[in-house]
Amino acid sequence: MAGVKKSIYREPPTPEGLKKIEKDELEWFDPEVFANYNSGVLEQYFDERNIRKGFYRSKFVWKKVMIGILIGTSFALIDQYVGMKIGLVTSGAWYTAYLVGLALGWDASETNISAGAAQGADRTCTGFVFTFPAIYLLAYSAVYIGEDGSRIVTPESFGPIIPIAIISALLAATLGVMFFIIFRRIWLVEDPLPLPSMQAYVKLIDITNDLSVGAVEAAKRNLRLVFLVAAGTMAFVFFRDAPIVPKEGAAMGQSVMDAGLPSKYYSHGTLWVPKDSAVSKYTLIGFTFEPIQFALGWFLRFRVAFLVGMGSLLSFLVIMPMAVSMDFPVLVVKTVDINGQETLFSGTFAVTDPGLNEVYEMDPGDQSLPATLAKDRVAKIVAIGAILGGGITAFLKMLPVFKTTIGDMRRTAPKKGVRKDWIKGKGWYEWPSQHIFIMSVITFIGITSVFTLGGYPFLHSIIFALILVVFTFVFGAIAVKVSGEIGVTPVSGTSFITLTLLVGIFMLLERMTGTGGNVTFIMALLGTAIFGTAISLSSEIIWDFRIGIYASTRPVHLVRAETIGILFGVPVAVTASSFLSYGLAHGVLDLEAPQAHAFATYVQVLAGAEPYVVHLLLLGFAIGVFMELLTGMGTSFGLGMYLPIWYILPLITGGGLRDYWEKKHLEPKAKAEGWTERQKTMRLLTTYMIATGLMVGAALMGTVIAIYMIIPLFTGG
Numbered sequence: 001m002a003g004v005k006k007s008i009y010r011e012p013p014t015p016e017g018l019k020k021i022e023k024d025e026l027e028w029f030d031p032e033v034f035a036n037y038n039s040g041v042l043e044q045y046f047d048e049r050n051i052r053k054g055f056y057r058s059k060f061v062w063k064k065v066m067i068g069i070l071i072g073t074s075f076a077l078i079d080q081y082v083g084m085k086i087g088l089v090t091s092g093a094w095y096t097a098y099l100v101g102l103a104l105g106w107d108a109s110e111t112n113i114s115a116g117a118a119q120g121a122d123r124t125c126t127g128f129v130f131t132f133p134a135i136y137l138l139a140y141s142a143v144y145i146g147e148d149g150s151r152i153v154t155p156e157s158f159g160p161i162i163p164i165a166i167i168s169a170l171l172a173a174t175l176g177v178m179f180f181i182i183f184r185r186i187w188l189v190e191d192p193l194p195l196p197s198m199q200a201y202v203k204l205i206d207i208t209n210d211l212s213v214g215a216v217e218a219a220k221r222n223l224r225l226v227f228l229v230a231a232g233t234m235a236f237v238f239f240r241d242a243p244i245v246p247k248e249g250a251a252m253g254q255s256v257m258d259a260g261l262p263s264k265y266y267s268h269g270t271l272w273v274p275k276d277s278a279v280s281k282y283t284l285i286g287f288t289f290e291p292i293q294f295a296l297g298w299f300l301r302f303r304v305a306f307l308v309g310m311g312s313l314l315s316f317l318v319i320m321p322m323a324v325s326m327d328f329p330v331l332v333v334k335t336v337d338i339n340g341q342e343t344l345f346s347g348t349f350a351v352t353d354p355g356l357n358e359v360y361e362m363d364p365g366d367q368s369l370p371a372t373l374a375k376d377r378v379a380k381i382v383a384i385g386a387i388l389g390g391g392i393t394a395f396l397k398m399l400p401v402f403k404t405t406i407g408d409m410r411r412t413a414p415k416k417g418v419r420k421d422w423i424k425g426k427g428w429y430e431w432p433s434q435h436i437f438i439m440s441v442i443t444f445i446g447i448t449s450v451f452t453l454g455g456y457p458f459l460h461s462i463i464f465a466l467i468l469v470v471f472t473f474v475f476g477a478i479a480v481k482v483s484g485e486i487g488v489t490p491v492s493g494t495s496f497i498t499l500t501l502l503v504g505i506f507m508l509l510e511r512m513t514g515t516g517g518n519v520t521f522i523m524a525l526l527g528t529a530i531f532g533t534a535i536s537l538s539s540e541i542i543w544d545f546r547i548g549i550y551a552s553t554r555p556v557h558l559v560r561a562e563t564i565g566i567l568f569g570v571p572v573a574v575t576a577s578s579f580l581s582y583g584l585a586h587g588v589l590d591l592e593a594p595q596a597h598a599f600a601t602y603v604q605v606l607a608g609a610e611p612y613v614v615h616l617l618l619l620g621f622a623i624g625v626f627m628e629l630l631t632g633m634g635t636s637f638g639l640g641m642y643l644p645i646w647y648i649l650p651l652i653t654g655g656g657l658r659d660y661w662e663k664k665h666l667e668p669k670a671k672a673e674g675w676t677e678r679q680k681t682m683r684l685l686t687t688y689m690i691a692t693g694l695m696v697g698a699a700l701m702g703t704v705i706a707i708y709m710i711i712p713l714f715t716g717g
Contacts, residue, residue, distance in 0.1 A: 013039040021045045028057075028552055029108070043192045046549050054552035055426045058109045064101075065561050068114030069568050071097050072121025076569040078699040079122060080576040082292050083129030084584065084591045085702065093122040094543075095688050096226070098205075103220045108205050108551040116544040116558045120565025123540050124173055125573035126491055127532025131499075132165070132574075133581035133596035134603065135525050140585035143376075144600050145333055152607050157518035159455040161526065165574045167450045168530045171443040172468055173566045176538030177559060178439045179473050181431050183480045183538075184545050184555060193481070195546055205547050222689040229693025233291050234701040240269045240289065241590075241705050252709065268590055270646050281352075281367040282321040284375065286646035291698045293647055295691035297654020305655030307633050311386070311640025312648040314623075315379040319641075323374035327352050329612060330377035334359060348612075351378075375644075381605070381613055383641035384598050385620020386627070390634020391496050393625045395478070421556075431559040440469050447530075456523055460509055464502065464527050471498060471531060476538030491532050499528040499599065503606055521603050528599070533573075537566065576703075583710040594642040654691075661687070 013021075017036040020026035026033070026045065036042040050058075075093035097118040101111030138144045138153035145151060187193045243252045245259040258267060264274050273285040297305045322328075327350040334346075349356055351373045362369050421430035444465045451461035475494045502524035510520050541562055548558050583589035584596070605613050620638070628634025640648065662684075670680050 011036075011038050013041045017042065024049070028550065033550060038192055038194055040190075040192055043189050043549055046552070047189045050549070050552050050554070051423060051429050055423070055429075055554065057107075057552040058113075058554040058557055059107075060113060060557045060560065061110055064106060064110050064114045065117045065564065067100060068097050068117035068561065069121050069565050071100065072118030072565050073568045073572050075118070075122040076125045076573045077576050077703065078696055080125045080129055080573055080580060081699040081703050081706070082695060083125065084133060084577075084580055084593045084596070085290075085292060085699075093118040095685070095692060096223075099223055099226075099685075099689070103223055109548075109553045109557075112205065112544065112548050112551045112553045113557050113561045116541065116548075117561035117565040119541055119544055120173075120177070120537065120562035121569030121572075122565075123536045124169065124533055124566055124569035125577070126536035127169070127495070127529040127534075128165070128573045128577035130491070130595035131495060131525055131529040131532055131599050132577045133584055133593050134599035135161070135522060136578075136581035136585040137593075137596060137600040138521065138525075138603060140582070141587070141600075142334070144604055152604060153518055153521050157522060161454075161522075162574060162578055164450050164454045165526060165530065165578075166571050168447050168526075169533045169570045169574060170566060171446045172472060172530050172534035173537040173570060174563055175439050175443045175469065176472055176476060176534040176536070177541065177562050177566070178431070178436045179476050179538050180480070180541055180545070181433055181436060181555075181559065183477065183542070184430075187480060188542070188546050188549060192546075193542075195543065205551050222686055225686065226689045226693040226696065229690050230697035230700070233694050233697025236289075236291070237698050237701040238705070241702065243705075243709065252712075272646075275368040276365040278367070281370050282324045283316050284320075284368060284371050284645070285316070286644075287649050288646045290647065290650050291694035293650040294654035295694040297651040297656075298658045298687065298691045300651070300655050302652070302655035302659040304633075304636075305651050307631055308636050308640040308643075309648040309652045311383070311627075311637040312643050312645045315375070315383060315641045316645040319379045319382060320371055320374040323378040324351055324370045328374065328378055330373055331613070332356065332359070332373075332377075378616060380597070380601060380642055381616040382620035382623065383638055384602050384605075385617035385622075386624035386638030386641050387598060387620075387635055388496050388500075388602075388617070388638075389621035389624025390628040390636075390638050391494065391624070393628040393634055394632075395494065395497055397628075428554070428556040430555045444469050451523070456519060457509070457513065459513065460506060460519065460523055463505060463509070464523060467498075467502065467505075468527065468531060468534065472534045472538060475531075475535050479535050479539035480542055491536055494535060495528050495532045496599075496602070498531050499524055499602070502527050503603070521607070525599060525603065533570070537562070579710065580706060583706055588709050589706050592644065592647060594639060598639075598642055658687075 013036045014032065017026065017032040017039070018041065020030070020032055021041060026042075028046070033042065072093045075096075079093075094115055097115035098111055101114055106114070135153060135158070139151065139155045139158070239256040241255050243254055245253050245256060247254045247259075255268075257269070264276075265272055269290065270286040270288040273279050279285065300308075329348050329350055332347060332349050351370045356373070357369060360369055421428060421432055423429050447465040447468060448458075448462045451464065452458045475498075479491070479494065503520060506520035506524055541558075544558055544562070545555060547553075548555065580589065580591065581596070584591050584593055605617065620641075623641075624634045624638050626634075627637040631637065666680065666683060669675070670683075675683075
């Protein structure tokens with residue numbers, strides 16, 4: 001075994017662990033494995049042991065991989081809805097795949113490979129949850145018209161946008177997985193990153209390795225629990241959202257809960273402070289009965305949920321009231337119906353200007369318009385600045401990482417004539433590293449070709465393809481390092497940086513070639529969505545590969561499973577995103593889609609902003625920089641500023657109840673009854689399955705209702 005180099009991440013190995021390693025007697029899932037986790041000695045030992053002895057343990061079984069893909073593809077659809085509903089996603093696909101593997105009696109490596117396939121299919125939705133809907137908002141929503149009433153983006157300039165997105169994302173996501181071949185050797189074997197909470201995942205794979213009757217029955221109980229909770233949640237969402245009760249004067253009905261509860265205090269799933277109260281002039285306060293938010297808060301725990309929520313509290317309790325009190329001037333661009341004719345109403349007005357009540361057709365007594373304008377035209381712009389400030393600051397903080405990455409790559413490069421990817425007489429251990437260059441060339445040529453054939457300028461297409469290949473590697477390396485250090489993948493921040501760069505380059509090309517702004521903004525947004533998917537696949541699969549070391553899984557099997565998962569997940573993610581985005585932009589679906597609105601607003605600003613908008617962006621930028629330096633979560637804080645408080649409060653509630661339950665129930669009971677770590681993990685996993693059931697049920701019924709409500713837009717009904 002190679003000598004162990006110094007590292008800031010490594011934990012000291014135990015004497016007993018070293019003794020077993022030196023004698024080659026440390027077996028997979030030995031108790032000493034957990035005592036020596038992240039020592040570096042352990043990871044190098046198992047990687048070399050897997051090469052020598054682990055080939056027979058790692059089995060690529062198509063049936064089991066396809067079950068993982070089915071789970072992941074289902075969650076690609078579910079997470080698409082969840083992400084557009086609340087602006088945050090956390091995947092239940094991984095937990096579900098592991099429970100299915102345990103319930104069906106699979107061994108640890110088979111479960112690891114199947115879960116990798118689920119992860120590959122599910123994570124393809126990342127870019128298309130957050131960025132892609134902005135194209136539809138700019139093309140169809142009345143909120144995002146220019147000051148002269150024209151569209152920043154027109155549907156006619158889309159071209160075959162869905163096929164372009166699918167093919168490009170397939171190529172980019174696969175490239176992201178190929179790049180991880182380099183990162184695996186550097187940061188999982190040679191210099192293993194800590195990966196916060198990884199001990200819990202390793203304990204879960206240890207439980208999977210235990211095929212005792214009790215463990216299998218516990219997994220089956222948890223799966224039944226997921227289905228029961230999901231069914232109950234679907235029933236609740238149906239009564240909350242399904243427009244099945246006729247409403248006078250409305251083309252579509254209202255939900256049972258909207259019809260049965262007083263509209264002064266309740267509407268569309270949210271309990272409100274009445275709109276005719278004095279409070280509603282300055283801010284909007286409510287609490288949404290959203291199972292997805294509560295479940296997400298449970299996953300995040302209180303600290304992270306509160307850090308995200310602090311941004312919303314700042315927007316709704318400080319920025320909005322200040323804007324109303326100062327009578328802040330905002331740009332209003334709206335088409336109004338005057339004597340049967342649509343007329344453009346445009347100008348800068350104080351948020352409390354009484355003349356705006358008629359423009360927005362406010363009900364008598366409703367005092368919420370100033371607060372609404374302060375939210376949409378002040379607080380949200382500050383939030384965008386905060387997302388940018390936090391993202392760019394995080395990027396600058398991470399630049400040294402890229403320098404060390406190059407050094408790590410040189411240090412860990414295979415010596416001439418020595419290779420560990422192909423083992424004579426056994427086959428491939430790792431995926432062939434030469435495929436990285438081949439896939440880079442294929443991606444560059446493929447994306448250039450598909451954009452050009454789709455009607456976009458050749459020069460724009462070739463530059464975007466080059467940027468994508470380079471940025472997927474650069475930001476992918478940074479994202480892997482950050483994810484491995486703090487457990488968070490910086491997709492939002494890097495996406496805003498990418499969008500800014502692409503818009504700047506395309507605007508320059510527009511001046512040089514005379515192409516229209518439609519091309520600039522559509523290609524920039526579409527390119528950012530594709531980039532988001534690529535960087536997500538390049539970084540978030542680190543968890544699967546780390547577990548693979550302890551489960552004796554050959555990396556070549558994980559790469560194959562993740563890549564096949566991508567083939568199934570991308571078409572579902574892109575199609576679902578397009579469908580939901582169309583309904584969102586036409587105002588049919590009640591989806592917050594905070595990132596999509598943030599990207600659309602940012603493009604609106606870049607297309608030609610009022611001076612006050614630039615000032616608000618700079619204020620937000622400073623806030624984002626400060627919060628990134630203070631907490632390391634500047635981008636998440638900025639996103640929280642964009643999320644409405646009525647969605648944040650259930651998120652914080654879920655996180656708070658998780659911490660309370662662990663402190664007051666789980667820990668005391670475990671101590672009193674002498675539970676093992678395995679028993680504690682299974683009990684915690686049960687709560688994860690309840691949270692997953694809440695998310696799955698809400699997303700599935702929400703998707704069914706969305707389809708029902710969107711169909712008339714296509715049929716003319």
